[in-house]
Amino acid sequence: MAQGIPDKIMTNTTLIKDLADVAKDAALLQGVLMRIHETPNSSELVTYAPFTLFPTPVPKAVFLQALAVQTHYNTLVDKISQDPDFLEEALASTIAVDDFTARLFRIHQQILKEGRSQSIALGLNRSDYMLDQGDDGSSSLKQIEINTFAASFGGLSSRTPDVHRHVLKVAGQLEESRRILDNNPAAGLAKAVAKAWELYGSERAVVMFLVEKGQRNIFDQRYIENELWKRNISTMRKRFDDVIKTGSLDQDKRLFVDDQEVAVVYFRDGYMPENYISEKTWDARLLMERSLAVKCPDISTHLAGTKKVQQVLASPGVLEKFFPDQPRVVEQIRATFAGLYTLDVGPEGEKTVAMALAAPDRFVLKPQREGGGNNIYGSEICQVLQGVKESTERMAYILMDKIHPAPVQNYLLRRDGPLKISNCLSELGVFGTYVRQGKDMVMNECAGHLLRTKSSEHSDGGVAAGVAVLDNPLLV
Ligand code: ADP
Ligand code: MG
Numbered sequence: 001m002a003q004g005i006p007d008k009i010m011t012n013t014t015l016i017k018d019l020a021d022v023a024k025d026a027a028l029l030q031g032v033l034m035r036i037h038e039t040p041n042s043s044e045l046v047t048y049a050p051f052t053l054f055p056t057p058v059p060k061a062v063f064l065q066a067l068a069v070q071t072h073y074n075t076l077v078d079k080i081s082q083d084p085d086f087l088e089e090a091l092a093s094t095i096a097v098d099d100f101t102a103r104l105f106r107i108h109q110q111i112l113k114e115g116r117s118q119s120i121a122l123g124l125n126r127s128d129y130m131l132d133q134g135d136d137g138s139s140s141l142k143q144i145e146i147n148t149f150a151a152s153f154g155g156l157s158s159r160t161p162d163v164h165r166h167v168l169k170v171a172g173q174l175e176e177s178r179r180i181l182d183n184n185p186a187a188g189l190a191k192a193v194a195k196a197w198e199l200y201g202s203e204r205a206v207v208m209f210l211v212e213k214g215q216r217n218i219f220d221q222r223y224i225e226n227e228l229w230k231r232n233i234s235t236m237r238k239r240f241d242d243v244i245k246t247g248s249l250d251q252d253k254r255l256f257v258d259d260q261e262v263a264v265v266y267f268r269d270g271y272m273p274e275n276y277i278s279e280k281t282w283d284a285r286l287l288m289e290r291s292l293a294v295k296c297p298d299i300s301t302h303l304a305g306t307k308k309v310q311q312v313l314a315s316p317g318v319l320e321k322f323f324p325d326q327p328r329v330v331e332q333i334r335a336t337f338a339g340l341y342t343l344d345v346g347p348e349g350e351k352t353v354a355m356a357l358a359a360p361d362r363f364v365l366k367p368q369r370e371g372g373g374n375n376i377y378g379s380e381i382c383q384v385l386q387g388v389k390e391s392t393e394r395m396a397y398i399l400m401d402k403i404h405p406a407p408v409q410n411y412l413l414r415r416d417g418p419l420k421i422s423n424c425l426s427e428l429g430v431f432g433t434y435v436r437q438g439k440d441m442v443m444n445e446c447a448g449h450l451l452r453t454k455s456s457e458h459s460d461g462g463v464a465a466g467v468a469v470l471d472n473p474l475l476v
Contacts, residue, residue, distance in 0.1 A: 148305030155223030188447025190227030372462025
């Protein structure tokens with residue numbers, strides 16, 4: 001492995017077995033935890049969150065490039081969220097055929113019509129990248145997507161550096177262990193939430209984490225909650241059901257849930273159609289959107305994070321509209337774009353269909369969904385496109401160049417998983433936070449990173465989806 005863990009360690013099965021035991025205990029000691037699949041709503045039985053035995057080499061220049069562009073991505077997302085004309089045009093084709101996006105868009109339009117009650121915006125996003133390998137061995141940073149809704153693992157990734165440091169020391173790799181970077185997205189995310197809470201301006205009001213039914217990944221969120229409690233900001237965990245049963249607005253549109261005034265709603269649920277089990281769930285979303293509470297994200301920032309918007313941003317001249325006098329910013333953002341192609345009805349979309357059918361292995365076909373496991377690869381692209389290519393249904397998708405990161409060998413540690421060497425691919429995420437009040441950006445920061453690694457057998461990713469595992473970059 002180039003500039004990584006020496007082969008004599010990687011292939012020493014006795015040592016690897018010992019290191020794996022050391023690593024798992026270190027993860028448990030550090031609190032890199034998840035509840036178990038069987039009992040997602042009980043902390044009686046927990047396990048370590050899946051992670052790699054070793055950190056993964058990442059070129060320093062590319063890593064720094066990802067950090068450097070983050071505040072510009074924050075600005076871009078925020079500008080898009082405030083541009084209803086852009087959102088309407090960008091999403092017109094999608095909402096004509098995709099019911100879920102259409103439903104979100106209707107809420108967005110209703111809020112626009114009524115006028116936004118709250119001028120404070122809170123963004124906690126994560127821009128994800130893979131390093132595309134050039135023929136000459138170089139690697140270039142290419143964005144996979146930006147998550148504006150429920151971007152996770154900021155908590156657990158604050159605890160993984162010490163795990164890998166420890167493993168490397170036990171493996172006799174002291175110099176490498178020193179190269180593991182500190183990382184504390186939990187503190188950075190909480191700092192932005194705290195700022196929004198403070199601007200909301202009520203000591204009594206709380207931060208509400210809107211959480212899923214199955215809460216396996218609760219510890220990831222607890223880290224952020226704890227950071228808020230340290231600042232004497234109260235948090236509460238509620239579900240859509242709680243909002244349905246007890247949520248209300250007073251005459252000033254202040255949001256109350258279980259008799260508590262809510263200053264900030266931090267959505268960790270509500271990004272998938274399956275999260276909206278009934279009309280009442282949609283009503284609850286609308287209630288929160290209309291309220292005076294700061295929403296993270298608000299409905300327009302949610303829409304700004306769709307894959308269709310990502311594709312439209314890659315069209316010529318679009319970034320320039322958002323940064324008219326900042327060619328360097330445009331250049332910095334655009335350098336991270338992979339090829340993205342429309343499937344809208346019309347000649348451009350026809351070209352995309354023909355291109356994808358001719359070489360499906362070069363692309364990924366993406367619907368407007370989040371959470372992993374939704375994308376389409378290889379021959380399945382042909383099957384799906386053959387079915388929809390003559391109809392408007394194809395507008396529900398976008399096409400993207402497939403990124404090819406260099407595979408690296410590692411061991412993926414997960415409960416009940418076999419200990420075996422795997423060919424792995426990594427995805428680097430960068431957390432960004434911002435708070436805007438009216439026209440003033442009062443905070444715009446890069447809040448840390450996340451490396452996730454999966455076996456190259458899998459096309460799709462996602463730690464929650466059970467494919468990727470937590471990792472750390474080892475800068476080289
Ligand atoms: P989701 O919203 O489901 O997370 P993503 O766009 O992040 O959707 O895709 C899920 C996973 O699929 C990524 O984590 C990555 O592993 C893989 N993937 C997505 N786009 C590409 C691409 N262009 N090239 C290679 N792999 C990709
Ligand atoms: Mg993703």
